[in-house]
Amino acid sequence: MTQAFQYDIEQSGADTLRLHLRGRWRIDAGLPDAAAAERALGQGGVRRVEVADAGMDTWDSALITFLLRLHAAGRERQVELDLSGLPEGARRLLSLSQAVPARTDSAQAKPREALLNRLGHAGVREARAVGETLNFIGEATLSFVRLLRARPAFRRGDFFLLIQQTGAEALPIVSIISLLVGLILAFVGAVQLRWFGAEIYVADLVGIAMTREMAPIMTGIVLAGRTGASFAANIGTMQGNEEIDALSTLGISPMDFLVLPRLLAMLLMMPLLVLYADFVGIFGGWLVGVGMLDLTSAAYVSQTLAKVTADHFLIGLTKSLFFGLIVATAGCMRGLQAGRSAAAVGNAATSAVVTGIVYIIVVDAIFAVICNIVGI
Amino acid sequence: MTPDTAQPRDAARAGTGTQPPACIGVRGLTMAFGGFTVQRDLTFEISHGEIFVIMGGSGCGKSTLLRHMIGLLPPAEGDILYDGVSFWAKGDAASRREISQRFGVLFQSGALFSSMTLAENVALPLQHHAGLQPREVDEIVRFKLALVGLGGFEDYLPAEISGGMRKRAGLARAIAMDPDLLFLDEPSAGLDPPTARRLDDLILELRASMRATVVVVTHELDSIFTIADDSVYLDAESRTMIAHGSPRDLVHNAENAKVRTFLQRGEARPGVAADTG
The missing domain is CATH 3.30.750.24 (STAS domain)
Structure with a gap:
């Protein structure tokens, strides 16, 4: 060669x-x-x-x-x-x-920024993101006010489908998670309470923990992963297909047509799912109490009824309304903010889940502090 | 760079102070994303009832200009006037919404709502704005779909029809409210030549029958020579318009060789410029 x-x-x-x-x-x-x-x-x-x-x-x-x-x-x-x-x-x-000269001023050709500049820009971006979130909440509120004054812009069929997707279709996963959480709480409690011969208090532990904390949080997290991601992916895909632009040019507010029905469906379904999760979790505790701790069914139920009051349920249900709003807002907002590529849809779904879960925990912490101050 | 003006329409119009304002006037429009300028200082006018083509190579900002014209993107500088009324510079959201009600838009992808049938897609603007009874909406929907050759496809979902049919269904939705301004983003892109030709014929028919002003973004030369009355050429390199006039004039008389080369590639094809010019 x-x-x-x-x-x-x-x-x-x-x-x-x-x-x-x-x-x-x-x-x-x-x-x-x-x-x-x-x-x-x-x-x-x-x-x-x-x-x-x-x-x-x-x-x-x-x-x-x-x-x-x-x-x-x-x-x-x-x-x-x-x-x-x-x-x-x-x-x-x-x-x-050499026929087409290379562009020297495209966005990709920017020189690398200094660390302080990057930090500054990140700060501005975050501040802008907070502004966008507040703007979104404001627009959603206005959309809700418009709904009270005029007939809904969204289609009734779409709304019932959303109720089915966020409510009925979430029942299997909510059932499994709630039952397991009830079982786990009862197991953990039983191990400790046995030392003091206080196994009967497993009923208190499971009932109060489920109604106040675990059912709303776990249902919120499950729905953030399931429904919030679905909202973001669905609306993000519509963004990529120019469907959101088409709605705007048809004079139909995407907020009224897409966001509001999702928010309403979530607000309606979340408390119902949490209530359902309360009972399934308590049932999980009952299984452990009766099956493992030799408690009678009547003793477990009567202890639960004596200790789990309406206040506990109400606190959990109030939280569920906030969590529902958070999940739907995060999903819809990230979907509308999505870019126009397939990767952007994935990013929007991920971001919706992360935002949803973080804010659920933050709001739950705020509730814990408020309940402590009020003494309930 | 000074744009070519093979047909000095604007100059003629400017000379007669009593003439009504142009249907659409683009005034010193600069489009930018962040610090990156896509196109700058675009100035041209579109007359009533005209089919106006925005042409240029890929990535020059044709669709971006259209998005500015239909109110989806605000300009960095400049303004767009509809019948002499400012859309961006002086117009607020309410006045923009009012002007936008005159628009019908066909997006590049068709942008049909995938969860709705073709009939539901076309019915949507009618249900929201026309205040018609369901039976009347249904009647108009059938008429519009028949107009674009999709009679009988009312209950199909967008995923169940071909790309060309989706474009036509998108066009049916765009004309649902009988707009007097029709914006079409790459209507014949990705279609086979006979289907593209049929769509061009349909656009000409719609213009003639609805007396609409039509703005078309395209780089399909067959379409340009078939439908365009007037046009601008956007250049990606200099990032401004480098020609303005009828494509049939620009093909030989454009000062900028880039425009002539672009258009003459279409002229070389049999039956394109020769039989339309």
Whole structure:
């Protein structure tokens, strides 16, 4: 096989160099080293370089990259490049690659910012995100006011479908999670309470923990992962398909048509799901109490009825309204903020779940503090 | 760079002070995303009843200009006037909404609501704005779908029909409210030549029958020569318009070689410019 990337440089005139290219100029041998040629171009007095085929076997993009380097060096040093001695195909490829000048001011070409600048921009972005969230909540509120004054902009069929999706279709996963949480609470409590012969208090522990904390939180988290992500993906896909733009140009508010029915469906279904989760969780505790701790069914039920008051249920149900709002708001807002690519839909769904779960925990903590202050 | 003006319409209009304002006037419009300017200082007018084509290579900002014109993106600078009324510079959200009610928009993808049938898609604007009885809405929907050759497809979902049919269904929805301003974003992109030709014929028919002003974004040369009365050419490199006039004039008389080259590629095809010019 002939040697790759052979060239020699000859002084053919007072200000003219001649490059003779020989051998194989194929990319499977790597890329040619143009340093010697570039150095030659930099010699004082050189104004013209003729590049000629002096017996190249074969060539491909390797030759073009070599010529591009020469071209760049020549332009920098104001040296004219004469390629007439090269195969026509190579000359055409080279001119094609230079036909459209590369953009130097595109967003991607920005220089890397200093750390402080980046921190500042991140801060501005976060502040803007808070503003966008408040704006979204304000627009949703206005949309709700419009609903009270006029007939709904959304379709009744869509609304009932959303109720089915957020409520009935979530029952299996809510059942499993609530039952397991009730079982776990009872197991953990039983291990400790047995030491004191106070197994009967497992009923208190499970009942109060489920109604006040675990049922709303676990249902909220399950719905954030299930329904919030679905809202974000659904609306994000509509964004990508220009359906949101189409709604706007048809004079229909996406807030009224898409967001409000989702918010309402969530507000209606979340308390019902939490109430259901309360009972399923208590049932899980009953299974452990009766099956493992030798408590009678009547004793467990009567202890639960005595200790789990309406206040506990009401606190849990109030939380559920807030959690429902958070999940639906996060899902719809991230969907509307999504970009127009498939990846953006995935990001919107992820962001909706993360936002939903974080805010559920934050609001639950606020509730804990308020309940402590009020003494309930 | 000074744009070519193969047909000095604006100059003629400017000379007669008593003439009514143009249907659409774009005034010194600059479009930007963040710090990146897409197009700057665009100025042109579109007359009533005209089919006006915004042309240019990929990525030059044609669809972005359309989004500014239909109110989806605010300009960085400049204004758009509809019958002499400011849309962006002086117009508030309420006045923009009022002007937007004159618009019918066909998006590049058709943008049909995937969960609704074709009939439901077309019915949506009628249900929201027309105050018609369901039976009347149904009648108009059938008429509009028949107008675009989709009679009998009322109960199909967008996923169940072809790309060309989706475009036509999108067009049926765009004309549902009988708009006097029709904006079409790449109507024939991705369609086979006979289907694209049928869509062009449909656009010409709709213009003639509805007396609408039609703004079309396209780089499909067959379409440009078939439907355009007037046009601008947006250049990605200089980021402004470099030609304004009828494509049939620009194809030979545009000062900028880039515009001539762009249009002459279409002229070389049999039966394109030759039989329309």
